[in-house]
Amino acid sequence: MKCRFCNNELKHVFLDLGYSPPSNAFLNLKQLNEPEIHYPLRVFVCEKCYLVQSSTTHNSSEIFNKDYVYYSSYSKNWLSQSKKYTEYMINRFHLSSESFVLEVASNDGYLLQYFANSGIPVLGIEPSSGPAEIALSKGIPTEITFFGSACAKKLKAKGVQSDLIVANNVIAHIPDINDFVSGFKYVLKEEGIITLEFQHLVNIISEIQFDTIYHEHYYYHSLITLNKIFLKNDLEIFDIQCLTSHGGSLRVFAKNKSNKTYAATERFKKLLKKEEQIGINRLEYYQGFQLRVNDIKNKLLAFLITTKNNNHSVIGYGAAAKGNTLINYCGIKKDLLNYVVDASPHKVGLFLPASHIPVYDRSMITKTKPDYVLILPWNLKDEIMTEHSYIEEWGGKFVIAIPDLTVLN
Numbered sequence: 001m002k003c004r005f006c007n008n009e010l011k012h013v014f015l016d017l018g019y020s021p022p023s024n025a026f027l028n029l030k031q032l033n034e035p036e037i038h039y040p041l042r043v044f045v046c047e048k049c050y051l052v053q054s055s056t057t058h059n060s061s062e063i064f065n066k067d068y069v070y071y072s073s074y075s076k077n078w079l080s081q082s083k084k085y086t087e088y089m090i091n092r093f094h095l096s097s098e099s100f101v102l103e104v105a106s107n108d109g110y111l112l113q114y115f116a117n118s119g120i121p122v123l124g125i126e127p128s129s130g131p132a133e134i135a136l137s138k139g140i141p142t143e144i145t146f147f148g149s150a151c152a153k154k155l156k157a158k159g160v161q162s163d164l165i166v167a168n169n170v171i172a173h174i175p176d177i178n179d180f181v182s183g184f185k186y187v188l189k190e191e192g193i194i195t196l197e198f199q200h201l202v203n204i205i206s207e208i209q210f211d212t213i214y215h216e217h218y219y220y221h222s223l224i225t226l227n228k229i230f231l232k233n234d235l236e237i238f239d240i241q242c243l244t245s246h247g248g249s250l251r252v253f254a255k256n257k258s259n260k261t262y263a264a265t266e267r268f269k270k271l272l273k274k275e276e277q278i279g280i281n282r283l284e285y286y287q288g289f290q291l292r293v294n295d296i297k298n299k300l301l302a303f304l305i306t307t308k309n310n311n312h313s314v315i316g317y318g319a320a321a322k323g324n325t326l327i328n329y330c331g332i333k334k335d336l337l338n339y340v341v342d343a344s345p346h347k348v349g350l351f352l353p354a355s356h357i358p359v360y361d362r363s364m365i366t367k368t369k370p371d372y373v374l375i376l377p378w379n380l381k382d383e384i385m386t387e388h389s390y391i392e393e394w395g396g397k398f399v400i401a402i403p404d405l406t407v408l409n
Contacts (some may be wrong), residue, residue: 001044001054004177005220005229010050014286015210015293017041020328021353023214023321028349032356039215041325045286052201053285054213056078056175064093065400077383078190079110081245089164093193095120099163102155102187104147105170109135116140123160125151129345148176152183154325161189166223169246172224181233184254193234193253198226201249205286208403210293210329211376216358222280223271226402228253239265247379249371273300297330299405304336312371314399316340317384319347323376326401328354337374341365342384362388369394378402385409 019038027036028175041053088094092389097119103112104352106124115122115141125140126132134144145151147170149296174180184194199212201222212332213220227237237263239253250271255262279285307314316323319342329336334357340363342348365373365388373391375381378400385398385408 003046003049003051004053004175005225006046006049010044010046010047010053011043012041012047012283012286014045014052015213015290016043017210017213017293017329020325023216023324023353025353026297026347026350027317027353027356027357028351032247032351036354038354040214041213042328043213043220049281050222051225051227051229054215054218054224056215058300075153077380078245082111083114085109086118089195090115090118090120093164095163096282097121100161101164102160102162103166103171105133105167106140106142107131109138109140109142111166111168112140113124113138119279120353121180121195123155147183149183149186150172153225154248156186160354161192162187163189163192165192165194168192169199169249171196171198171221172219173380175218177219177229178233181229181235185234185256188256189297190256191259192255193262195251196254197243197249197251198243199246200242200250201280202278205289207247207294208289208296210249210289210296211326211402214321214325216321221250222275223252224275225317226252227272231257236264238262238268241273247380263315267382293329296401296404297374300401301324301332301336303399303405304332307372308336312391313368314372314374315365315368315370316357316374316376317388318342318375318377318380319344319350319352319378322378324352324354326376327352327357332358338368339364365391370396370401371405372397372403373398374399375408383409402408 003010019040021036021038040055043052045052058363101115101120101122104125106112106126112124113121124135124140126142127142127146132142132144165188196219201220204212204220206272230237234257235254237252237254238259241251243249243251266321270392303315315338319340333355337357339358339360341360341364356362375384381400400406
């Protein structure tokens with residue numbers, strides 16, 4: 001296998017999570033009796049460019065299709081962040097009704113709706129037809145396709161030129177990363193801006209966030225390596241913001257190399273230097289992660305087995321992709337985790353891939369009164385604990401497994 005960016009031979013395994021189905025490949029009742037396709041979930045680090053990348057071999061269309069079950073609008077926290085992002089971008093870059101905003105991986109229109117509400121013309125690019133159709137029903141213009149250079153050329157031929165291109169939490173999902181990034185050039189105005197958000201590799205390693213590794217993700221980015229990718233494709237990053245979302249993310253601001261309006265900020269330069277100092281460009285930095293992951297697995301299993309032996313019940317909250325990575329790597333079944341609840345009606349009534357744990361509506365919590373609620377999307381724990389604080393009435397407690405097994409109340 002070769003690096004998808006620099007074509008160097010990949011030799012160094014960063015993490016091996018065995019085999020599992022795609023994390024969002026939920027099953028209906030009939031499918032429980034059918035075979036599931038399992039893929040290796042193995043991650044390498046390139047010793048030349050230090051891009052951390054999976055060995056994923058499936059086609060993206062196998063995941064991002066009409067059955068894709070992730071809808072961004074079901075997280076109140078995510079909607080709130082999207083609204084704040086919109087307001088910030090409008091103010092910082094003076095966007096108006098004369099501007100144009102293009103979002104790549106626009107999902108169900110969760111973000112573009114706020115630009116549209118401000119009178120700014122928008123267009124979403126979304127390969128999964130389910131979420132895209134929801135966006136269209138909201139009046140958000142959306143093209144159901146994958147973004148890349150071919151798509152960008154077609155958009156340019158139609159006259160699409162953007163003042164702002166948004167690509168939040170998608171840069172990890174692209175098999176051909178050079179083709180994807182090069183596509184920005186075709187639909188970006190000379191003075192236009194690109195912003196991307198992605199989970200920061202530094203946080204994944206420091207907080208042992210291995211559950212964010214799943215088949216939808218081809219990459220886990222550092223600023224140093226992403227900067228190399230942009231420069232190779234005649235674009236340059238000039239600013240960054242550190243975010244709390246997804247356990248610690250980066251928002252990067254990029255532009256055409258020829259655009260001299262924006263100079264590199266001090267915080268961008270400082271983060272590049274910080275990454276270099278902690279060892280992003282040294283193989284030693286990536287060693288030992290597997291052992292730390294295995295420790296989390298052992299602690300969670302010990303907790304679940306002890307709880308079961310004490311006749312206490314544990315359920316999961318949030319049928320999230322990261323939860324499926326955690327559950328499947330630990331080998332957890334419904335004998336240890338009775339069920340999972342979720343806010344999305346698109347997941348309720350289905351079963352988790354591989355583990356076959358059932359997904360119920362959140363009302364099931366009050367019906368069964370579990371002793372422990374394991375929060376699988378730990379990045380939303382504050383929102384979840386506030387909304388469901390009533391479990392304290394029967395002595396229920398919340399639990400997270402990452403970065404360490406913790407009973408929260």
